[in-house]
Amino acid sequence: MNHIELFAGCGGLSLGLKSINSRLLLANELSPMASETFAYNFFPGEDLSAMAQNPSSSGKHLKTKWLSSRYKLTELAARLRENPHQYPPLGEGECDLLSDGEGLEGSLVVGNIIELNKWLKAEPNKLALERLQQGFGDGHVDLVSGGPPCQSFSMTGMREYANSRNVLPWEFAKFVELVQPKIALLENVTGILRPFQVDGKRVYAWFEVAQAFAEIRKDTSKTMVEDDGGYVPLCLHVNAKYAGVAQNRPRFIMLAFRRDVFRVLKARLTDPNQDLFASSEDFFNKVRAGKTVEVKDLKVHDADKEPRIFDGTFLQSLVNQNPIPVKDAIDDLRGPGLAKSSYVKEINDLLGACLETRSRKNHVHRVHGLEVQRRFRIYQVLNEVSLETSLEVLRLLNRREKTLSARAWKELQPQAFYVREGKPFRQFWKKDELVEFLLDHQTGKHSQKALRADQPAPTALSIPDDACHYDEASLRTLTVREMARIQSFPDNFTFRSKPTTGGDQRKFEVPQYTQVGNAVPPLLGHALGQVVRYLLGLHGGTLETEESAAIRLELEEMV
Structure with a gap:
């Protein structure tokens, strides 16, 4: 399985996915401080602070690459303390990315996802986008995953629907539209499930994001037609403590399946797995047909309220553990x-x-x-x-x-x-x-x-x-x-x-405390990775290879 990680932070979700032998094609993170931690742990020998003390060692072969910085690569110390909200617009700062995509494979791009989407869509960088879409030689991207910053959705902070951070889940969807992975995985706080009051009306951010994924086009040069692309969203409310994490950490998870991938999975999944997708498929078909959809049209499967619906399904790894003190x-x-x-x-x-x-x-x-x-x-x-x-x-x-x-x-x-x-x-x-x-x-x-x-x-x-x-x-x-x-x-x-x-x-x-607090727990990432890996194996028709047979036996033991 190969994947792209957006909003990577210090790397909690990436570590969980790495533990199931996934291959990182690309990562993106806004903060240079969190990026320093990511690089130190995932790129052996890439100690950015040490390199900053010796500018001559800051060569052009780093896997950590800035999309746009006010400082040159030789000013690495300044880059590591740069305010990410003051990154220069594309074309006005120092950019480490090459238009042909050379050196992009397996790298961490430090920069704003909005600007990264713009860079990938720009005509001069067409080859870089094509190489990314093709998995740098594998022919495809299996998974795009990430947890957009959640402060404006969180119930512990100030909930602001108009907060600029709230556009980031939609930028996630734009990236998915560009790259067309088989599966997308979005993680967020459960506060995203609670409505905002906007002009006297209830607005559900999670529902609008799910609709945006359903509306994704396969060919972005054309207007949306009913049979062109789209992702079928499966929405979950889970808790990391049931995946073995020593923490009560409820989370919203959306797994979105590219239309052609979903069709294959639907034909191969058996009950009770089929039941999980009933409302998702109806919702998707309504969106693609241009019909009006309401919140009641898309179910959120809740592991706390209805744990039995996860039993015996490909979601078993998300509810398999007793809480750890x-x-x-x-x-x-x-x-x-x-x-x-x-x-x-x-x-x-x-x-x-x-x-x-x-x-x-x-x-x-x-x-x-x-x-x-x-x-x-x-x-x-x-x-x-x-x-x-x-x-x-x-x-x-x-x-x-x-x-x-x-x-x-x-x-x-x-x-x-x-x-x-x-x-x-x-x-x-x-x-x-x-x-x-x-x-x-x-x-x-x-x-x-x-x-x-x-x-x-x-x-x-x-x-x-x-x-x-x-x-x-x-x-x-x-x-x-x-x-x-x-x-x-x-x-x-x-x-x-x-x-x-x-x-x-x-x-x-x-800083470090914030990096830890904002991270996806790696054990939850591992459990989610098991889910995705199983479904990809089922889609590819390779479930009885040595690796996928082991996955099946692992899931059966959970049941």
């Missing part, structure tokens, strides 16, 4: 000599085997002041009491209450709070003293919490202060490596650039 992901990192769990061994064996061994661990503990450590201990205590008491304390911390109920005091009195260094923990024997202590630690933060050792972690975000460790001896936020473990990155995956950022730089910089 966060303790299994990070407990051995508390100190030397602690045993690694089977979860850690799995991600290191399955995913780490795809990478070179690296010595950097990204496990630097962050240092916090006494007041912050006290607050973190409060969050840990809240995991030990009832939900009602926890909510009371949070209202105190958020300045919405001034005292505690008798019931809450009864629950909290036996708990040990962190007070000072030396002999740090103590119980409070008077309610007023505890209330005063809690009021001294008021905060405007509403999302902070302590991890629960026996449960999957909450969805990893790009800000490290959102969660603290569950261990009372570790009153701190997580390290980059701990967050990476929770996301299912193996220990030999090294994150590059600076760990974190702040202020106005947060608007364009993508």
Whole structure:
């Protein structure tokens, strides 16, 4: 299987696909900081920071190529810190790409997907596009995958339908129209499923994107006709925790099948696989016929609400695992000599085997002041009491209450709070003293919490202060490596650039913590890769080759 990765980030989805022996034809990422991590892990010997210190070593044979930069290749240090929102327009900056596509195979293109689409469509670059469409010699592209930036769709941020980021799923569709892969895979937050209010009407972004894929033309020089191209969208709501990730991470997934590929699959798939496509096919036919479609016309298969519909199908790998507690992901990192769990061994064996061994661990503990450590201990205590008491304390911390109920005091009195260094923990024997202590630690933060050792972690975000460790001896936020473990990155995956950022730089910089939080968990990528690989084998009629027979047996064992 060969694939193209858009919105590649640091490479979580790419690593998952690499673990099933896929071949990377091309990757694209906007951020130079995330690109540095991608290059370091996927292109052996391509240490961009080290090369930047020695400009003479920055030759023209890098696999990391800039689409348009204000700086020359010999100014690599400046490129790595360039604001991606200020890349020059095509033709006005330094471009590393050649019009004939030479050197493009297997590369990472640093730049805006909108500009990349323009570059590929430009007549002088026709040969480069043709070589890409032909898989650089393989004759085809199997998969185009990626997760467009999701901040404007996320329920944790400001939902803005008019946000410029919201055009990116449509740019994804434009790229698919240009390259015509057999299958496209789009990943996003579940917030994309919730409607926006636009001019008093409900607008569903996921539905409009699905319609855009159905409308894709095979020959872009012609207007759309009913029997010309198009992709049949299969929409899913899944959770990475059921794919073996130690994290509660619900996600929207759209698998879109080129019309001719879908026809073959439909003829070869058996029940209950056929049932998965019923609404997708009806929706597709209506769109191609120019009929009006509504949200009710396209079903989103939900692994949480209807897990049985995945059982015994090619989607089995997405719901095959029991949730992994966060303790299994990070407990051995508390100190030397602690045993690694089977979860850690799995991600290191399955995913780490795809990478070179690296010595950097990204496990630097962050240092916090006494007041912050006290607050973190409060969050840990809240995991030990009832939900009602926890909510009371949070209202105190958020300045919405001034005292505690008798019931809450009864629950909290036996708990040990962190007070000072030396002999740090103590119980409070008077309610007023505890209330005063809690009021001294008021905060405007509403999302902070302590991890629960026996449960999957909450969805990893790009800000490290959102969660603290569950261990009372570790009153701190997580390290980059701990967050990476929770996301299912193996220990030999090294994150590059600076760990974190702040202020106005947060608007364009993508430091290590953000790289981890934004990534597709590699284990989820592996599970999605199994799905795609199986379907491609079925489409090609090669399911009983040695490799595809192994895939079939693997899926049967899951059932």
